[in-house]
Amino acid sequence: MKYRFMPWLNCTSITFQVIGKVRNKELIVLIDGSSTYNLIVQFVVTKFGLQMVRGKTIQVTVGNKAIIECTRCCMRLSLSIQRFIVRTDFYVLIVAICQTVLRVQWLKTLSPIQTDYKELSMTFT
Numbered sequence: 001m002k003y004r005f006m007p008w009l010n011c012t013s014i015t016f017q018v019i020g021k022v023r024n025k026e027l028i029v030l031i032d033g034s035s036t037y038n039l040i041v042q043f044v045v046t047k048f049g050l051q052m053v054r055g056k057t058i059q060v061t062v063g064n065k066a067i068i069e070c071t072r073c074c075m076r077l078s079l080s081i082q083r084f085i086v087r088t089d090f091y092v093l094i095v096a097i098c099q100t101v102l103r104v105q106w107l108k109t110l111s112p113i114q115t116d117y118k119e120l121s122m123t124f125t
Contacts, residue, residue: 015030015032016030016031016122017029017030018031018081018082019081020079020080020081020100021079022044022048022050022077022078022079022080022100023050025047025048027044027099027100028100029079029081029099029100029101029102030100030101030102031102035101035102035103036103037060037070037091037101038089038090038091038101038102038103039070039090039091039092039093039100040077040090040091040092040093040100040101041092041093041095041099042092042093042094042095043099044099044100045074045092050074050077051074051075052072052073052092053072053073053074053075054072054073055070055071055072055073055089057069057070058070058091060091062093068093068094068095070091070092070093072091073089073091073092074089074090074092075089076088076089077089077090079100079102086102111124112124
């Protein structure tokens with residue numbers, strides 16, 4: 001199966017920006033190979049009516065090197081990226097540049113994967 005990311009894709013060697021859906025509503029998803037946690041911004045949680053639970057407290061270092069504590073989590077949230085469904089936990093950030101950050105570890109479940117940065121595509125079976 002081959003997934004082609006959006007034509008306006010922004011990518012570096014470890015990051016993809018794609019459009020995903022939660023509860024049939026679109027949001028921007030950053031697939032980040034350097035991220036330790038899956039994150040979703042509080043605004044999206046509220047806007048989409050997602051349920052949060054109190055989780056363990058984690059500290060997230062954001063782009064400007066500030067450290068933000070997260071204490072809430074959306075458990076087993078279903079996020080669709082094209083035809084693929086990701087079901088995983090997302091920690092809730094109070095503020096963020098991107099609506100959702102998905103750490104790249106979930107891609108391990110799709111191995112083998114071939115990423116073509118020139119064609120801006122990812123292929124897996």
